[in-house]
Amino acid sequence: MRAELVESAQAARAAQGIDTATPVAQVLVEWRHTAEIYADPELLAELTRDRDGDAGPVPCPRPGDGQEQDPFR
Numbered sequence: 001m002r003a004e005l006v007e008s009a010q011a012a013r014a015a016q017g018i019d020t021a022t023p024v025a026q027v028l029v030e031w032r033h034t035a036e037i038y039a040d041p042e043l044l045a046e047l048t049r050d051r052d053g054d055a056g057p058v059p060c061p062r063p064g065d066g067q068e069q070d071p072f073r
Contacts, residue, residue, distance in 0.1 A: 004031070 011023040037043050 008024070008027055011027040014023040015021050037047060
């Protein structure tokens with residue numbers, strides 16, 4: 001929990017310094033995604049299992065494939 005508080009304080013200071021809430025919104029989005037992973041036991045197991053070697057090539061994202069992120073949705 002301490003790490004999350006430190007991260008949120010850093011984001012708040014960054015937001016104040018550049019007069020925008022974007023850093024705070026980004027931290028919230030990242031926390032939400034982390035919570036979604038931990039809430040799904042199968043997904044958590046897949047993302048935290050040991051990997052053997054290279055997982056192979058990753059295709060480039062196509063326009064419209066979730067590129068636009070709304071931090072408050």
